[in-house]
Amino acid sequence: xxxxxxxxxxxxxxxxxxxxxxxxxxxxxxxxxxxxxxxxxxxxxxxxxxxxxxxxxxxxxxxxxxxxxxxxxxxxxxxxxxxxxxxxxxxxxxxxxxxxxxxxxxxxxxxxxxxxxxxxxxxxxxxxxxxxxxxxxxxxxxxxxxxxxxxxxxxxxxxxxxxxxxxxxxxxxxxxxxxxxxxxxxxxxxxxxxxxxxxxxxxxxxxxxxxxxxxxxxxxxxxxxxxxxxxxxxxxxxxxxxxxxxxxxxxxxxxxxxxxxxxxxxxxxxxxxxxxxxxxxxxxxxxxxxxxxxxx
Ligand SMILES: Nc1nc2c(ncn2[C@@H]2O[C@H](COP(=O)(O)OP(=O)(O)OP(=O)(O)O)[C@@H](O)[C@H]2O)c(=O)[nH]1
Ligand SMILES: [Mg+2]
Numbered sequence: 572x573x574x575x576x577x578x579x580x581x582x583x584x585x586x587x588x589x590x591x592x593x594x595x596x597x598x599x600x601x602x603x604x605x606x607x608x609x610x611x612x613x614x615x616x617x618x619x620x621x622x623x624x625x626x627x628x629x630x631x632x633x634x635x636x637x638x639x640x641x642x643x644x645x646x647x648x649x650x651x652x653x654x655x656x657x658x659x660x661x662x663x664x665x666x667x668x669x670x671x672x673x674x675x676x677x678x679x680x681x682x683x684x685x686x687x688x689x690x691x692x693x694x695x696x697x698x699x700x701x702x703x704x705x706x707x708x709x710x711x712x713x714x715x716x717x718x719x720x721x722x723x724x725x726x727x728x729x730x731x732x733x734x735x736x737x738x739x740x741x742x743x744x745x746x747x748x749x750x751x752x753x754x755x756x757x758x759x760x761x762x763x764x765x766x767x768x769x770x771x772x773x774x775x776x777x778x779x780x781x782x783x784x785x786x787x788x789x790x791x792x793x794x795x796x797x798x799x800x801x802x803x804x805x806x807x808x809x810x811x812x813x814x815x816x817x818x819x820x821x822x823x824x825x826x827x828x829x830x831x832x833x834x835x836x837x838x839x840x841x842x843x844x845x846x847x848x849x850x851x852x853x854x855x856x857x858x859x860x861x862x863x864x865x866x867x
Contacts, residue, residue, distance in 0.1 A: 578850055581842035582860035585616050585823035590863035593639060601634040610762035616821060616861075617793045619828030622649065643818045643864050649827060650854040651836045661781040662746045664737065664773055668766060668807065669787035670799050671754030674815035674841055676705060678787050679751040680712030681841065682813075686747045694745035696736030697722035698729040699753040700768070709751050716846065719743065729753065729765060730772045738776045748780070757802030770807050785838060788829075791820035800833055815841035818848075822827060823861060826852075 592612035596605045606627055613623040626642055633641045649650040665682065667675045679695060687693045695713050697720060699705035706722045711718035721736040733750060751771070755762035773782050786809050788796040803809055814837050817823055826837045837852045857867035 577842050577848070578840060578853075578856050579865075580861045581789070581817040581840065582823050582857070584819075586861055588612050588821055589616055589824075589861055590806045590810055593642075593862065594652070595790075596630065597639075601631060602748045606630065616824040617828070618824035619831060621831060622646075622754070622824075622827045624859065625649075630753070639862060639864060643862055646827075646858045646861070647854050649707035650830060651837065652854065653838060653852045659781045661727075661779060662744075662748070664740070664748045664777070664780045664782050666749060666750045666752060666769070666773075666782065666784035666807075667787060668752050668784055668803060668809070669754065670687075670756055673754070673787040673789045673799075674813070675754065675787050676751050677709050677844060678711075678785075678813045678841055679709065679749050679851065680716065681846055682839070683712070683718050683747075684716045684722065684748050684751075685849060691747040692743075692745050693718045694736070694740045694743065694748045694829050695720040696733060696739060696740075696748060696750040698732045700726055700729050700732060701753045705751070705753070712846075715720070719745075730769045733769050733772055734776065734866075737773060737780065741777065741779065757799045763802070763806045766807055783810045784808055785811050785813050786835070787815050788825070789842075790814045790817045790825060791822055793822050793825060796825055797828055800829060800835055804833060804835065807818060809835055811836050811838035811843060813837075813839040813849075818842045826857065 592609045596609050599605045610623055610627060629641050629645045630638045667679045669675050683693045683695050695718055697706045697709040711719060721739045723732050723735055726732045786800055786803050813834050817840050829835050840850050840852055842848045
């Protein structure tokens, strides 16, 4: 199955280390040493301390009766089921936020493509007013996907572009409006305040829409991504995460601490630079890809 294949492939690096460590435990039997090396590997893959300790507990408890299936069940049970399809009656405005270079613009385009092929009437809004190239970048994508895009190169204020975008969304009957925002460091107060203002404009001036937002997180940044997510969630509503660049990292475990510590579910995984390189997150596939318990 192509779908399973991509996620499985994207987790290759993480799986290689993780499943090796489990195999060592199988071969060398459950011992203090083999468990310690498993522990180090899982911590290194960013699963988070609590999850790692619990996994070790499962291994010890089931040392005689095929612990890998039990570990799989346990890890799956720690993640929420994904309902990436919304059951909202209202049209949706989806804000894409995150730190510089984490994949907002690329993910916005991938999402536009995804929702368009699901039958949504998609509109894109280029609300990155800081870099002229950012608007061009999104225009190229919009052209390829053949979706409408709202931008205003003269605007200084992202909330002004957002206002124009949502006005257009309203009049054209868009059911899914995807807003690409400027990259901002979570430690810059004024830029975070600006983001807050964008939400306020959307919520107060356009009550006919339901506002959702996703944060893009570079999977390879580990703990730093957690800090980014935490800071964004303290300022604005964050409904979920898009874990990007999963194709290039062995640190695919961040999904667990993200949900456990911050209550942020991963909704999509980015596995490359192309339009088709985005998949709705599925906990079973993800865990199997991590452990190597299913074939691609
Ligand atoms: N390998 C890989 N590359 C990705 C993925 N997502 C994005 N990229 C690349 O990462 C780089 C940055 O992506 P952008 O989408 O421009 O990131 P951004 O968050 O919009 O960046 P700023 O607007 O500058 O903050 C680009 O070269 C993308 O092609 C992914 O899932 N995998
Ligand atoms: Mg961008």
